[in-house]
Structure formats: structure tokens, C-alpha cells
Amino acid sequence: MFENLADIHEKLSALERQMSDPELVNNQKKYQEVVRDHFRVSKLSELYNEYTKVGQDLADNREMIRDENEDPEMVELAKDELGELTEQEQKLEQQIRLMLLPADPNDEKNIFLEIRAGTGGDEAALFVSDLFRMYSRYAEMRNWKVEIMSSSPIGIGGFKELIALISGDKVYSRLKFEAGVHRVQRVPETETQGRIHTSAVTVAVIPEVEEVDLQIAANELKFDVFRSSGPGGQSVNTTDSAVRITHLPTGLVVTCQDEKSQHKNKAKAMQVMRARLLDKMEQERHDKISEDRKNQVGSGDRSERIRTYNFPQGRVTDHRINLTVYKLDQILSGSLDEVILPLITHFQTEALKELH
Numbered sequence: 630m631f632e633n634l635a636d637i638h639e640k641l642s643a644l645e646r647q648m649s650d651p652e653l654v655n656n657q658k659k660y661q662e663v664v665r666d667h668f669r670v671s672k673l674s675e676l677y678n679e680y681t682k683v684g685q686d687l688a689d690n691r692e693m694i695r696d697e698n699e700d701p702e703m704v705e706l707a708k709d710e711l712g713e714l715t716e717q718e719q720k721l722e723q724q725i726r727l728m729l730l731p732a733d734p735n736d737e738k739n740i741f742l743e744i745r746a747g748t749g750g751d752e753a754a755l756f757v758s759d760l761f762r763m764y765s766r767y768a769e770m771r772n773w774k775v776e777i778m779s780s781s782p783i784g785i786g787g788f789k790e791l792i793a794l795i796s797g798d799k800v801y802s803r804l805k806f807e808a809g810v811h812r813v814q815r816v817p818e819t820e821t822q823g824r825i826h827t828s829a830v831t832v833a834v835i836p837e838v839e840e841v842d843l844q845i846a847a848n849e850l851k852f853d854v855f856r857s858s859g860p861g862g863q864s865v866n867t868t869d870s871a872v873r874i875t876h877l878p879t880g881l882v883v884t885c886q887d888e889k890s891q892h893k894n895k896a897k898a899m900q901v902m903r904a905r906l907l908d909k910m911e912q913e914r915h916d917k918i919s920e921d922r923k924n925q926v927g928s929g930d931r932s933e934r935i936r937t938y939n940f941p942q943g944r945v946t947d948h949r950i951n952l953t954v955y956k957l958d959q960i961l962s963g964s965l966d967e968v969i970l971p972l973i974t975h976f977q978t979e980a981l982k983e984l985h
Contacts, residue, residue: 680721736802739837749828754787766963773797809935857886
């Protein structure tokens with residue numbers, strides 16, 4: 630098994646030679662890619678060395694057990710070690726398989742987190758605020774940076790829509806499974822009868838795109854400027870600083886009015902537009918490939934309900950993996966790994982099945 634790893638040491642040496650190349654150091658983007666490859670191959674090399682050694686120890690022990698001239702005490706010792714060595718070999722095999730899974734090219738990227746109120750009116754808009762707070766606290770725990778790109782507040786502490794850029798180490802790899810419909814069940818503060826209401830909020834997770842990733846022709850874009858307005862139609866400022874960008878071929882529209890400067894709003898709106906366009910292209914390509922193939926855990930469609938937050942029971946349920954945890958307060962305070970880590974494990978396991 631893993632015969633293709635026999636030349637792993639040569640790959641490692643080649644990457645080390647690349648890293649010491651002065652020309653590569655001048656190209657920071659390429660250099661970072663090589664550094665990441667080196668880290669991965671180095672870890673793989675360590676695991677493979679350990680796996681080979683354990684395999685050899687197993688073979689030696691089995692040979693010892695078969696040898697009739699061997700000291701009986703040594704044979705018993707070898708038998709005792711078999712179970713432990715077999716377990717160790719299986720564990721290492723699983724770790725190597727996970728590392729050999731094709732990497733998601735977006736895993737290293739920053740993301741645009743888009744949270745929108747769905748069914749449920751004001752209650753849904755308030756939950757947009759709750760979810761944004763949850764993701765912000767999780768980001769803080771991981772030393773990520775959160776920047777609001779665009780928001781539509783409703784005046785009672787909620788938002789119709791909120792778009793934020795989250796930057797840091799492997800943001801997409803952690804938050805990519807958050808996309809979908811998040812359902813909340815709770816008694817609204819305005820409810821006098823104490824009845825539980827069900828509302829829904831949609832979350833989209835879009836990888837940030839660099840300008841080099843996607844070029845947009847100037848004649849494909851229409852720019853509009855207007856005055857920013859806050860809750861209740863109050864004027865936020867008296868200049869035409871808000872920007873609306875329409876991508877004419879697709880009809881995609883991005884509006885940004887959070888900054889006082891028209892230039893800053895335009896730059897932010899273009900960042901979001903570029904990411905949305907590339908995401909749309911990727912989604913269309915993905916849909917084409919998997920048109921007739923449904924994943925065992927669902928279609929992966931963004932309209933699918935993925936999670937329910939039930940306040941009366943203090944319960945969070947992720948419907949994709951039938952996971953229920955009674956830690957609603959901790960999760961909404963940012964302890965998202967309670968849900969994220971089981972999701973990562975599940976989807977890795979599913980991907981491993983497909984390799985067989």
C-alpha cells in the first residue's frame with residue numbers, strides 16, 4: 630500500500646531546493662505555495678516513515694511467532710505486541726489517506742460571509758445579528774480579522790442583510806460547511822402568548838478572489854451612486870457616496886454604503902462582485918459535473934436547511950450529520966468547533982469512501 634509514496638523523500642528534497650532559490654523568494658505568492666507544499670510533504674514523509682517502521686515491526690513479530698526455534702517468552706511478547714502494532718498501523722494508514730485527499734483549492738482563502746434574513750420578518754433579521762456575532766467571536770478565537778463590507782440594518786438591532794470579509798489562516802477550510810439555511814426556533818420578545826416562532830436565515834460562504842483570478846471587462850459593469858440611508862430612511866450622510874454595481878451579463882447586483890467615501894464603497898463592492906462572480910461560475914461548473922449524482926448527505930444545494938437552533942431546549946441540531954448538542958449558549962458565543970469539527974470529520978470520511 631502507498632507505493633506511490635516511495636519517492637516522497639526525493640519530493641521533499643526537491644521542495645527544499647526550491648525554497649532556497651533566491652528567485653523564488655522574490656515571488657512571494659509562489660514562495661508561500663512552495664512553503665505550504667513543503668509543510669504538507671514533510672508531514673507526509675514523517676507519517677510514511679513511521680508507517681513503514683510499524684509495518685516492518687509487524688512483519689518481524691509474525692516471523693518470530695512462526696519460528697519454532699524461538700524462545701517461548703519472546704514469542705509471547707511478540708503476540709502481545711501484535712494488537713497494539715496493528716492498531717497503530719491502521720491509525721497511521723487513516724492519517725496518510727486523509728493527507729492524500731485532493732486539497733480544496735479554496736481552503737487557504739479568506740471568505741465573504743453573507744447572512745440574509747429569510748422567513749420570519751424582524752425575528753429573522755435579529756437572528757442575522759446573532760449569527761454574525763457568533764461568527765465574529767469564533768473569528769476572534771482564531772485570530773482572524775472581520776470587516777463589514779455592507780449591511781442593511783432594520784433599526785431594532787437586526788439586519789436584513791450583512792456581508793463581511795473574514796481574513797486569516799485557512800478561513801474557508803473551517804467555514805465552508807456553514808453555507809445553507811439556518812433555522813431558529815424561539816419565543817420573540819414581542820410575543821405576548823409565549824408561542825415559539827420559527828424563522829430562517831440564509832448563509833453564503835464565498836472565497837475571496839484576487840484580481841488575477843478573474844478579470845471583468847469594464848463594459849460589463851454599470852455603476853450607480855446614491856445617498857446612503859439608514860433605518861427609517863434617515864440620511865446617513867449628505868453626499869452621493871453609496872455605490873451600486875450591476876454585472877450586466879449575469880444581472881448580479883452589489884451595493885455598498887457603509888463607508889463615507891464613494892471610492893472606498895466602490896472598492897469594497899468590486900471585491901464582493903468579483904468573489905460572487907467566480908463563485909457563480911464555480912457553482913455552475915460543479916452543477917454540470919454532478920447533475921445526475923446526488924451526495925449521500927443531500928444535494929449540497931444552498932437552499933437546504935442545514936441547522937436548527939432551538940432556544941427553549943438549548944439545542945443545536947445539524948441535519949446533515951444528525952448531530953445534536955445541548956450547548957446553544959456556548960455555540961452562539963463562538964464555540965463553533967463543537968459543530969465544525971464533526972462536520973469536517975464526516976465530509977473527510979465521505980471523501981475517503983469515494984477514493985476506494
